Amino acid sequence: MADLDLSGNQLSGPIPMTMWSLTNLQSLQLFSNNLIGTIPTEIGNMVSLATFDVNTNELEGELPNNISLLTNLQSFSVFTNKLSGGIPSDFGKYSPGLAYVSFSNNSFSGELPPELCSGFGLRVFTVNNNNLTGSLPECLRNCSALSRVRFDGKQFTGNLTNAFGGQIPNGIGNLTFLFTLNLSRNHLTGSIPKSLGTLSKLELLDLSDNSFMGDIPIDPGTFDKLTSLNLSHNNLSGNIPAEIGNLELRYLLDLSSNSLSGQIPSNLAKLTQLEVLNVSNNRLSGAIPSSFTNMLSLNSYDFSYNNLTGAVPSSGIFQKAPANAFAWNPGLCGALEGLTACSSSGKKSNTNTNKILIGVFVPVCGLLLIAAAIALILIFRKKPKPLDVETKSSKSESFESNIWEREVKFTFGEIVKATEDFDEKYCIGKGGFGTVYKAELLSGQIVAVKRLNISDSSDIPATNRQSFENEIKTLTHVRHRNIIRLFGFCSRRSSMFLVYEYLERGSLGKALYDADRGPELDWGTRVKIVQGLAHALSYLHNDCSPPVVHRDVSINNVLLEWDFEPRLSDFGTAKLLSSDSTNWTNVAGSYGYMAPGNINYNVFIFGSFF
Template sequence: MFLESLNELDLSYNSLTGEIPNSIGNLRNLSILFLGGNKFSGSIPQEIGLLESLNKLDLSKNVLTGGIPYSIGNLTSLSLLYLHRNHLSSSIPQEIGLLQSLNELHLSGNILTGEIPNSIGNLRNLSILNLLDNKLSGFISQEIGLLESLNELDLSGNIFTGEIPNSIGNLRNLYTLYLESNKLSGTIPLSIWNMTMLTTLGLGQNNLSGYVPSEIGQLKSLESLSLSDNEFTGHLPQEVCHGGVLENLTVANNYFSGSIPKSLKNCTSLHRLRLDGNQLTGNISDDFGIYPHLDYIDLSYNNFYGELSLKWGDYRNITSFKISNNNVSGEIPAELGKVTQLQLIDLTSNHLEGTIPKELGGLKLLYSLTLSNNRLSGVIPSDIKMLSSLKILDLASNSLSGSIPKQLGECSKLLLLNLSDNKFTNSIPQEIGFLRSLQDLDLSCNLLAQEMPWQLGQLQMLETLNVSHNMLSGLIPRTFKDLLSLTVVDISSNKLQGPIPDIKAFHNASFEALRDNMGICGNASGLKPCNLPKGNRTVKRKSNKLVILIALPLLGSLLLVIVVIGALFILRQRARKRKAEPGNIEQDQNLFTILGHDGKLLYENIIAATEEFNSNYCIGEGGYGTVYKAVMPTEQVVAVKKLHQSQTEKLSDFKAFEKEVCVLANIRHRNIVKMYGFCSHAKHSFLVYEFIERGSLRKIITSEEQAIEFDWMKRLNVVKGMAGALSYLHHSCSPPIIHRDITSNNVLLDLEYEARVSDFGTARMLMPDSSNWTSFAGTFGYTAPGA
């Protein structure tokens, strides 16, 4: 290079590829080097340590591999070091402690392992330390407390164990502290409550226990507090909102008990409140105040009682209103219809009475309304048709009566409709057949009569159908043969007769799902075959002769047509093959655009690593594709799901698909398998995931030797990890993602038997036209019991 006098070099956010050249070390006068946001691969050259005048170094958002070079310790003038969002591995070198001028250190989103080096305590000028989303382990070093200039500390998404060091309380200038998604245990050290500058404290998704002391009131600047998914006990401290600026309080899934603190009732600054999954009690009418800025509230799975007061209509900014599984009584206030920003209402499993207020029809943004397992009566208001965004309607297990309103057919986005265990009468309205996106329909345990409308056969997305325990009569409509997506069906305890439809769902149905009818027949367990009437046999023999006379003249013409079509097909295949040559790869969709990979290079690497998807590398197979283990040239191991050809043909809207991959690739939780990206090519299309060492839960529990090693403590930890992952998908993703495919095959275990949920978005990506999967994702053709 001939630029030895160069002082600043900024090549960030281009599409540069290849390796960073060793000759970079010749730029001895360089003070600023920005190469972030490219597609650089390979390792960081040791020669980087020759740039002793360097003040700012940004290599973030590339595909760099290997370890952080020890020569980095020579850059003693560095004030800023950005290496985040690469594939850097190995441990953080002790030499990092030589960078005593360092002000910001960002290493998040890599695969760094080992412990935080003790030398980190030498970085006394550090204001930001971000180690988020790595695989760092061991105890959090006491030396962290020496970094008294720190303003931001993020150690989330690692595998740190042990207690939070007491020395952390020395960080009196800290504004933000994130320790979420680790395996920390013990109690919160009292020294934390002396960090009076804190605005954000995130301790969720650990194994922390004990009480939250009243000293929390000393954090008067606290705006966000997350203690969810731990084992905290006792009461919520009275001083929890003592500073009056708390905006986000999340204490879900702990063992908190007692009543709501008065400071929380008067905490008008609240935007988001999650108290779900505890043992809290109190009168819901009296214990909560007016929160003008509140946009999310979840009080589910507690012991709250009392009635829903009219004041809930004053929360004009709320998008999610969840109070399920409590002891709330009284009527649903009509004033809820004024909360026009509402997207989700969940009042399941309470003691609510009265009718469903028609005013709810004004909630144009509402996509989920679940009021099941209450004591509601009366009819479903016809205003239900105004809920144009509705995807989930669950009114099961109430005392609703009258006819099912035909206006439901105007809720064209419905995915789930559950009206089971009520007192609905008359016939099933034919308008239900207009709900072309419907996947789950449950009308069981009602008083429905007459024949099933043939229009139900138009529900080609339907996966589950339950009309059992009614008084339906007549034949099953012939149109049901078109319900090819159907996997679960139950028509038992009716007055149906005649043949069952010739589709897999009915053939595979258990006898329990078909029993107690007036005489249905067909190819299914416990049913008699459908015999032809005697008269039809004679007609059939005569008709055979007629068929032969008609068929012979047509056969010659048919053969000619087949020859012509075959010739056209061969010519078209040759044209396709020419287009799919590797030299024409630029016509493929943008490969690996999500994480900035060099798509062509990684495609070739994966093909080579799997010997073009040789079965020797196969580690599993599912409905959407076959999974292979691939060891990359960097020695990083990934799992590659090669999609079946039938699935890749559905990717008509690649940009929409790419956005879905981007959303899923950015999901970060210690119990969710990371997606690295997607590759599309004329010959192969595949998804690339983090490789999880022990494989599926099913594999372990079906192996006698491994099942013995997999003791009850490990099993309980797996259940907790799965719950944490699902809670994250349901509550922390916006809009929420519902897996709907939880099986033992989709729960993977790492070397430490930590649960990792996989395949939570595959169906959504591969079926973009099946509706808004973001709010209700799952595998086409299967509804998991855990949904």
């Protein structure tokens, strides 16, 4: 036997000892089961093993040292288990063909193996969410085929240039296939290597929550494909490069919590597709460029805690701007709540007179109010306090549960008002899991609100409810160009609501079966849609922590932008609304699109779309 695949079943118990004696076995895949126990030293008997995948089980204990002696090993995946201890120090040293390695979502400690990519063929390497420490392996600088790396959520230290080579010829600029680079939440120091900008396929860069210093290294002709940039919570200094405005950023630009100074470049207004802009907690000065009013896709922005001055723009996206987006900028003025009004020269002559009137009027009014309050207390102190019907009524209107992403600037109350308490005239669709409403907020932002088909949310078991809410918290942090943005969740009047961004073109199902729009989907467009969905599913399964399983990928849950870029939507509802609310392991999904039996879901779903 050369290949053994028992993945995606409900197997339990330890891995049988007899399995470790299969010396001719080349591929062992046991992922997505309920296996327990340890990986024994007998794994060393499997001298022909090239692929070992036991991810998403309940395995525990330490990795045996002799896994380093599996010379034919090409793929090693143990993510999302309960493994602990150190990773063998010579892992990878004797496996020149090693290409895929994932230790994510365990409790590994100690340092990473210094020679894990001795064969220079490593393409995917993820170790996020462990307890690893120390410096990043310097051998990574030679792995030019790397396309995905994740080190976030650990306690790595040291200088990034030591690991990836900085500006030397064989440095990080050689990793030409790198698509995502996430090094957030470590203790990395030094400057950000300029050679990062030469990565022609890099779309997501997250270096947040480290100790990087120096300038932001963005020069003309660099970061050609970058759509999301997060450099927040570092020690970066200098000015914000105007060249950022020439990038293709579409989702996130977060430069908050650094020591950046100077003015905000007006050139950033060219980022007309940007959704989130955060430059708070810096030392920026000058005015907020009036050209920012044209950034119509911007639905979240934060300029607070700087030294900005002048009038806050009042048109475009700033018409209904939240005051906290400009807080602690003493020099800013405007008509927003919390800001001082911008004074004109004609009013200055009356300043002293106004101060005298205020100085007399305020104390007199204060004394009258105190006297009235004392009188009311004396009148009513002996009367029994009846049940406050109004208060009780207001409590019934309160929200039982709220989960919102950090950048959201609107409230669920605004949504209720915009839809006239979910009047039918705002309904834009109905499905097996709920009814969707279109809500146009006062700020001009449009959101889609799905009211789930649940007669009474209190009927859901507490454990199921908590699991669902934990998943929603995870999904509000998901950022990918092919995944719909989930703003948050609210439970109100025993009903449950999910709030998404709104896309005008609608679903893929509508585009496929609408007689007037069907011809728009030529084969080139369909390939583009499939590629986008592949990127989305790969991100959910490999780059999210914990991994996210959609459970209901169908043509009606794929929304389209104006240029037919696909956006996967409707997370979590299938799991919550399973027909057997006491068993969350049941398969849930749309009829005709559920993967039969234990067939790999990703492979199956692409075959059913077109």
